[in-house]
Amino acid sequence: MSIKLLVFPHSHYCEKARWALDFKGIDYQVRVIMPWFHVRTLKKYTDVSTVPVLLNGETVVQGSSKIIDYLETQHPAHLLSPLDRYELRECLVGDRFSRADLSVSSMLSLLVMPEQHPFPWPAIPDPQLQKFIHSYHRHPVYKWAQKIYSRHR
Numbered sequence: 001m002s003i004k005l006l007v008f009p010h011s012h013y014c015e016k017a018r019w020a021l022d023f024k025g026i027d028y029q030v031r032v033i034m035p036w037f038h039v040r041t042l043k044k045y046t047d048v049s050t051v052p053v054l055l056n057g058e059t060v061v062q063g064s065s066k067i068i069d070y071l072e073t074q075h076p077a078h079l080l081s082p083l084d085r086y087e088l089r090e091c092l093v094g095d096r097f098s099r100a101d102l103s104v105s106s107m108l109s110l111l112v113m114p115e116q117h118p119f120p121w122p123a124i125p126d127p128q129l130q131k132f133i134h135s136y137h138r139h140p141v142y143k144w145a146q147k148i149y150s151r152h153r
């Protein structure tokens, strides 16, 4: 039975879960559900109305961090959890890409709108919002997230 991931297309939490699955090279199907209608769809699996939700046979895993925890145990190749959680070097935690980098970059994806994101970004008609986004272009954290996306997504 293949893994299914229920998502909103432009949710940073959903992006976090999708990226973790992609990074681990796991075969899965994305099922895009729409806000508002999602409540009825999710009711079949859980009492809580948030996405992402991972379905694997009878197993239901809800929440981006819980999904990563689940994937780490089921698919330990390409670990995303640092072995030594207190080590701090080039990456946010440890010396290699981990769930810390994945999580923070996913949270920033709606601002950075990286080209590697699997769903296309809509044009932003509001000039004030365009200006706001533009004002972050040179910010080191913005650049850091772009780099993480280009190297690891």
Ligand SMILES: N[C@@H](CCC(=O)N[C@@H](CS)C(=O)NCC(=O)O)C(=O)O
Pocket (backbone or CB within 6 Å): 008, 011, 012, 013, 014, 049, 050, 051, 052, 062, 063, 064, 065
């Ligand atoms: N802590 C959860 C938060 C998930 C979450 O808030 N998802 C939002 C979309 S970004 C959602 O499903 N909102 C709809 C709702 O609350 O009914 C996670 O990490 O997955």
